[in-house]
Amino acid sequence: MDGTQAAAASAVENLTGLVKALQAVNSTTWHDAFLALWLAALRLVQRERDPIEGPVPRTDTFLCVLLSVTPLAVANIIEEEESQWIDQSASSPSNQWKEKKGKCRQGLVNSLQQLGDYESLLTPPIxxxxxxxxxxxxxxxxxxxxxxxxxxxxxxxxxxxxxxxxxxxxxxxxxxxxxxxxxxxxxxxWPGFVNGGTNQVPQGIAGNVSCWSLVMKGSSLTPSLTNSLITTPASSLAEIEKIYEVATTGSEDEKIAAASILCGASLFRGWSIQ
Known part of the structure; x- marks a missing residue:
């Protein structure tokens, strides 16, 4: 609490600075820089399959680096480039800045398309x-x-x-x-992103109603529904707002259930909370 153990910068800020520095020092394209970043994060996740650091599993921690910290660092870099382009184009609208616009974002797209070539790193943990x-x-x-x-x-x-x-x-x-x-x-x-024909819809999907959709339709927070919601992160902000409304205006039992849902879903798998 006295600040001696608190980092001055977040992990996202640190990673943003490192990626920018490595891209500049190595004089690489953003495509290569982002591809190296994704590969490093994927290797971190795969390393947990045969951990050498100790008995405590850290799969969710590594997944958080891959699916939360890394995308946010990439978002910072892209936002910085595009905001700089807006400022420069407003003061000096030249072809030079038009050519630079979107290089980071296009580099991201290209890196993710090429990521499909690294099948050995793409197998998800169980x-x-x-x-x-x-x-x-x-x-x-x-x-x-x-x-x-x-x-x-x-x-x-x-x-x-x-x-x-x-x-x-x-x-x-x-x-x-x-x-x-x-x-x-x-x-x-993207080529190869979806395997098989596009008319091959997974069995059991059609008509399948999620626990969150039941909440949006006004279903009461029964114990079974509450337990399902605790372990299923919301897929939209509207769903979170719905539960928040229950937590602030519902009965005492509903408030307890809603608070458990918000905390449980957030802690269960934090990297999937947007």
Missing amino acids: SVQSVANQAAAKAVMSISGITNGSGSYENTSMNESASGCSGNMRHLVVEACISRNLLDTSAYL
């Missing part, structure tokens, strides 16, 4: 295999123009062998970037 499958299913459904009852893809069940859309770590990385407006859903159309 603990997040189902989440990776959901991300892959979301891409298939988006391309096919199909949504479930609420438009949410949480709690999606799928048969990998039948649908051919088992997920990998690149699906999770792309979803993390989409959630931070670094990419849009056109990424689902």
Whole structure:
């Protein structure tokens, strides 16, 4: 509390500075810089498969580096470049700045497209295999123009062998970037991003209603629904706001349930809270 143990800069700020420095020192393109960054973060996750540091598993910690800290660092770099372009183009609209606009963002796109070539690093840990499958299913459904009852893809069940859309770590990385407006859903159309035909929708998806969609429809927070919500991170800000409203205006039992949901979902898998 006295500040002696508190870092002056966040991990995101530190990583942002390191990436910018390495890109400048090595005189590399942003494509190469970002690709090296993703590969390093993926290797960190894969290292936990055979840990040598000790008996305490740190898979979620490493996933947080890959899916939260790294995308935020990339977002800082892109935002800095684009804000600089806006300032410079306003004062001196020249072709030089027009050519520089979007180099970081395009480098990100190119690096993520090439990331698909590193299959050995993309196998997800067992603990997040189902989440990776959901991300892959979301891409298939988006391309096919199909949504479930609420438009949410949480709690999606799928048969990998039948649908051919088992997920990998690149699906999770792309979803993390989409959630931070670094990419849009056109990424689902990248060659090789979706395995199999786009008409092969995972079994069990159509009509599947998530626990969060039940909340949005006004269902009461029963013990079973509360337990499901605690272990299922929300997929939109509107869902979080709905639970917050219950936590502030509901009955005493509802307030306790809503508080448990907000804390539980956040702590269960923090890297997937946007």
